[in-house]
Amino acid sequence: MSDRMSTNLRLVGSVGPWLLAGAVFGLSGCSTDVSDDPSEEQSESVGSTEEALTSAPASMPNDGSCGFKVTSNYLSRRSGTGYLGELSLKNVSGPKAKSFEIFADLGGAGIRRRCLLADCTAVDGGYSFTEPLLVKLLGISQGATLPILYGSPDPYSSVTPYVISINGTKCDPVPPQITLTASSTLVTASGSLRLSAAASDNVAVRKVVFKRDGVDIGVDTTAPFTLDVAADATLNGRKAYTAVAYDPSGNSTTSAPVRVLTGIGNKFFGTAADTTADYSQLLTYFNQLTPGNAGKWGSVEATRNVMDWSKLDTAAAAFAECGDFDRAILWSKAALAAARTDADRSEVKSSLVLYEIGQPARVP
Numbered sequence: 055m056s057d058r059m060s061t062n063l064r065l066v067g068s069v070g071p072w073l074l075a076g077a078v079f080g081l082s083g084c085s086t087d088v089s090d091d092p093s094e095e096q097s098e099s100v101g102s103t104e105e106a107l108t109s110a111p112a113s114m115p116n117d118g119s120c121g122f123k124v125t126s127n128y129l130s131r132r133s134g135t136g137y138l139g140e141l142s143l144k145n146v147s148g149p150k151a152k153s154f155e156i157f158a159d160l161g162g163a164g165i166r167r168r169c170l171l172a173d174c175t176a177v178d179g180g181y182s183f184t185e186p187l188l189v190k191l192l193g194i195s196q197g198a199t200l201p202i203l204y205g206s207p208d209p210y211s212s213v214t215p216y217v218i219s220i221n222g223t224k225c226d227p228v229p230p231q232i233t234l235t236a237s238s239t240l241v242t243a244s245g246s247l248r249l250s251a252a253a254s255d256n257v258a259v260r261k262v263v264f265k266r267d268g269v270d271i272g273v274d275t276t277a278p279f280t281l282d283v284a285a286d287a288t289l290n291g292r293k294a295y296t297a298v299a300y301d302p303s304g305n306s307t308t309s310a311p312v313r314v315l316t317g318i319g320n321k322f323f324g325t326a327a328d329t330t331a332d333y334s335q336l337l338t339y340f341n342q343l344t345p346g347n348a349g350k351w352g353s354v355e356a357t358r359n360v361m362d363w364s365k366l367d368t369a370a371a372a373f374a375e376c377g378d379f380d381r382a383i384l385w386s387k388a389a390l391a392a393a394r395t396d397a398d399r400s401e402v403k404s405s406l407v408l409y410e411i412g413q414p415a416r417v418p
């Protein structure tokens with residue numbers, strides 16, 4: 055029956071909406087065939103009346119589309135003032151529908167004015183189609199198909215529709231899955247960094263939004279979901295990239311972050327640590343500036359387990375003698391942070407106090 059209805063629609067696409075409804079549903083006009091009270095249950099329904107009378111009330115199938123199937127037909131040749139498109143919403147195994155929402159990606163085409171047998175509005179990435187008064191009154195019973203017509207000034211390259219909800223129930227509550235990888239996690243030369251997201255969903259992945267430190271930097275709407283990022287010295291430092299996958303119902307999932315270190319034009323030095331304790335020590339002693347040899351291991355720990363930070367203190371005193379109290383304070387604080395005994399700390403502190411008031415520290 056649905057095929058015949060679709061054929062009818064193509065043939066009578068230029069007639070008025072109520073006449074078209076009559077041609078499709080065999081009605082002489084909605085206002086004369088249905089009750090004025092929309093809350094009253096109607097025995098007649100869109101499509102097969104016999105099935106509506108004999109079918110038991112159906113529960114909502116958990117199949118991602120509520121037991122409904124929406125398909126698309128469109129004409130690639132101009133029809134009248136534009137191009138004709140048709141969606142067919144079939145109730146395969148769902149409950150009688152008195153409301154619905156369909157989302158359709160029209161491949162960039164726009165809808166001219168309104169739709170026939172559905173209300174349609176432009177939304178992000180396509181159009182949303184909702185039930186017309188006729189469906190509110192009569193419903194779509196199991197086995198029945200509702201055709202929806204629309205016209206576009208643009209030719210269609212593709213149309214992809216999804217059932218979003220039936221009778222107010224969201225058909226797909228399951229969010230997508232997504233993992234993100236980067237072509238490199240250490241960038242040392244200008245070029246391009248490719249982000250690749252592997253995303254899947256029980257219905258479909260509509261788009262993947264890429265982010266850098268939480269800020270949108272690009273979108274891909276077709277698989278494979280990738281984004282090429284220009285890598286230059288402005289990105290120097292560590293950045294966290296994430297990707298968010300959306301399904302047609304708006305469910306979303308954010309990937310685990312991928313951290314990329316960019317150091318274009320930088321010089322690196324480093325060492326190795328065997329244990330957490332060693333690593334902690336490295337953070338303490340290497341995460342600071344030191345005045346040449348005075349801060350190196352060979353000077354500080356010339357004898358194993360005997361730390362001598364006095365050379366840092368001496369360096370601070372030398373800067374103070376030259377009148378460079380900023381540097382004197384810097385190295386004095388470094389010596390203070392590294393001092394292991396109260397006696398050492400006390401000695402360094404007494405010098406530091408002098409540097410802070412612009413006085414050199416001299417041995418009496």
Ligand SMILES: [Ca+2]
Pocket residue numbers: 226227228229230255256257258301305
């Ligand atoms: Ca989903």
